[in-house]
Amino acid sequence: MDEEFFEELHRQLCRIELLDPDPLTYVLVAMWLCKPDTQLPAVTVQQGSRSTRVAGRTFINAITSLTQRGHPVKFVLWNGANPVEWPRKLISVPYNWLRWAGSLTGLIRYEPLDSGILRFGGGARVFSEALSFRARSTPNMQVYAESYSPNWLAQHGLTASNHQKFVVCSHAGRLEALLGGFNINESYSAKTDHGLVGERWHDTAVLIEGPAAHAVQTEWLRRWNKQYWYGGDTLPARLEDQGFIHHGSKKQTAQRLVNGWNTGVTIATTNGEPFTRENDIRDLVIERIKVATKYIYLENYALTDPALVAALSKRMAEKKDLKVIVLVTHPKNPYYSTPISWSPMEYYTFVQLSLPRFTHVRIVTTHEIALGATEDEEQVLDPATAKFVSAENGTFTWSEGGQTKSCSFDDIAELEAPTVMYGPISTDLAGSEVLPRNAANAKKPQWPYVHSKLALFDDQVAFVGSSNWTYRSMEYDGEITAMVTGEETVRGIRERLFEHWQQGLTVDNYATKAAKNEQDRVARRLRPVHSYMLPLSFGDFLHSAEVTLVGSPKAWLYSKATWRFW
Numbered sequence: 001m002d003e004e005f006f007e008e009l010h011r012q013l014c015r016i017e018l019l020d021p022d023p024l025t026y027v028l029v030a031m032w033l034c035k036p037d038t039q040l041p042a043v044t045v046q047q048g049s050r051s052t053r054v055a056g057r058t059f060i061n062a063i064t065s066l067t068q069r070g071h072p073v074k075f076v077l078w079n080g081a082n083p084v085e086w087p088r089k090l091i092s093v094p095y096n097w098l099r100w101a102g103s104l105t106g107l108i109r110y111e112p113l114d115s116g117i118l119r120f121g122g123g124a125r126v127f128s129e130a131l132s133f134r135a136r137s138t139p140n141m142q143v144y145a146e147s148y149s150p151n152w153l154a155q156h157g158l159t160a161s162n163h164q165k166f167v168v169c170s171h172a173g174r175l176e177a178l179l180g181g182f183n184i185n186e187s188y189s190a191k192t193d194h195g196l197v198g199e200r201w202h203d204t205a206v207l208i209e210g211p212a213a214h215a216v217q218t219e220w221l222r223r224w225n226k227q228y229w230y231g232g233d234t235l236p237a238r239l240e241d242q243g244f245i246h247h248g249s250k251k252q253t254a255q256r257l258v259n260g261w262n263t264g265v266t267i268a269t270t271n272g273e274p275f276t277r278e279n280d281i282r283d284l285v286i287e288r289i290k291v292a293t294k295y296i297y298l299e300n301y302a303l304t305d306p307a308l309v310a311a312l313s314k315r316m317a318e319k320k321d322l323k324v325i326v327l328v329t330h331p332k333n334p335y336y337s338t339p340i341s342w343s344p345m346e347y348y349t350f351v352q353l354s355l356p357r358f359t360h361v362r363i364v365t366t367h368e369i370a371l372g373a374t375e376d377e378e379q380v381l382d383p384a385t386a387k388f389v390s391a392e393n394g395t396f397t398w399s400e401g402g403q404t405k406s407c408s409f410d411d412i413a414e415l416e417a418p419t420v421m422y423g424p425i426s427t428d429l430a431g432s433e434v435l436p437r438n439a440a441n442a443k444k445p446q447w448p449y450v451h452s453k454l455a456l457f458d459d460q461v462a463f464v465g466s467s468n469w470t471y472r473s474m475e476y477d478g479e480i481t482a483m484v485t486g487e488e489t490v491r492g493i494r495e496r497l498f499e500h501w502q503q504g505l506t507v508d509n510y511a512t513k514a515a516k517n518e519q520d521r522v523a524r525r526l527r528p529v530h531s532y533m534l535p536l537s538f539g540d541f542l543h544s545a546e547v548t549l550v551g552s553p554k555a556w557l558y559s560k561a562t563w564r565f566w
Contacts, residue, residue, distance in 0.1 A: 010040035021070030024173035036060035067140035075143040097203035162478030175213035180205025204452040212265035256474040263486040272476030295323040297456040317356040330423030347541040354417035355391040362414035419535040
């Protein structure tokens with residue numbers, strides 16, 4: 001979690017650096033965003049009986065030191081600033097045509113890092129946050145600035161990216177893969193208590209060994225070798241799996257004993273480029289939702305993928321005692337609550353997850369009566385007489401008095417139900433909630449930004465990777481996620497993660513502790529410079545800081561339409 005990722009990344013690089021040059025000793029990096037001046041912390045490296053302390057240094061200095069020792073380091077980085085993307089996104093044509101055109105024009109070609117200034121990077125907006133740095137003079141460092149085009153103009157617009165983030169280290173042929181939500185950027189290296197200024201970010205990753213690490217490497221090789229789709233005269237040598245067991249499919253399971261624990265790992269992807277889309281991550285998560293019996297826990301900055309939300313809603317209706325916990329960035333977070341953020345879209349998520357177990361619903365429907373006049377009809381539903389039927393496609397259906405009735409989510413004016421969604425906040429030096437950002441509050445802690453992409457099921461299955469729980473991520477961005485199975489392993493992940501958020505937190509007491517935090521917040525009893533997980537209510541999404549959802553055409557555009565797109 002958090003700062004620990006950069007410690008482990010630096011430790012992995014140092015262990016490679018201490019080895020003698022070998023064809024099977026190298027580093028492969030795939031990142032959505034990669035800042036070369038990111039600071040890595042000091043670490044202690046154990047190699048056999050020898051312990052070595054390595055001082056902190058920048059990422060590019062660590063990589064340069066590796067290459068000067070004779071160890072190859074190769075990057076695949078999503079090129080969000082490459083103008084070659086434009087015709088591929090504006091013209092939907094078969095890929096063999098693109099390959100032919102690329103070989104003729106030479107526009108699509110390999111660019112080694114040491115050829116001069118290379119632009120690469122990515123961001124949440126089209127062609128934004130492009131980065132550049134001048135390469136060190138070493139032939140062992142290479143970058144493929146990858147274009148990514150899911151061929152979807154009619155459906156999705158111009159904002160797709162390859163969002164995968166992982167590092168594969170081969171230690172004389174023994175692979176370890178570090179995979180999660182982290183980009184190589186200092187803003188991700190927050191202290192794990194999130195209680196200090198500038199320590200907002202929260203993220204998670206896993207370190208994978210064994211055959212599953214080879215599956216991660218296979219995905220890296222697939223991306224690197226995309227350069228051969230287009231031909232050209234400046235290509236590097238094609239990279240193969242160099243004698244490792246070749247697994248054929250990215251979606252596969254590796255089972256082994258780790259410290260006596262029976263642990264399985266499946267590497268799954270989302271990929272919008274093939275003619276038949278890969279949506280393995282969504283499919284696997286929905287499979288687990290359908291069979292969960294004790295609890296489901298999801299953690300991300302948002303939960304807006306309609307298929308995931310629908311599966312959760314249906315399972316909650318089927319199994320009333322199933323505990324569902326969704327931790328998202330608080331919708332009133334000063335960093336997060338803008339009209340085009342995920343917060344307004346999650347209004348629909350909150351409604352769909354609350355309705356299967358509602359305790360109170362008030363519906364206000366506007367009817368036209370005559371000569372342009374309108375009249376409001378109000379209904380208040382009591383769960384003793386109004387029985388939930390379904391909540392899907394933006395429509396709530398219930399049965400009452402032998403009749404089946406329905407309304408749009410937008411007609412719901414009040415909604416109360418047992419808590420499903422939660423969000424973290426932080427306190428300032430006086431124990432008060434952090435206020436929106438301005439000059440006076442610039443040096444105060446900011447609310448935690450939940451960037452992790454994690455899901456847990458019944459202490460049996462964990463998902464950790466790069467995929468957000470959003471439509472864009474589930475449908476067409478390039479993503480990679482590890483599905484980890486094994487009771488002891490997954491329980492250990494859950495216990496450590498919950499302890500991170502609040503001491504003594506469990507699945508059974510999650511709602512109780514969150515409610516106590518809310519009581520303490522109202523009574524101004526929160527500790528100074530600390531993070532708290534709070535229950536979220538209908539009003540938190542209905543009236544986020546800068547947009548009112550109901551009755552606002554602009555808000556409808558940002559929420560209802562975008563919910564199924566973004």
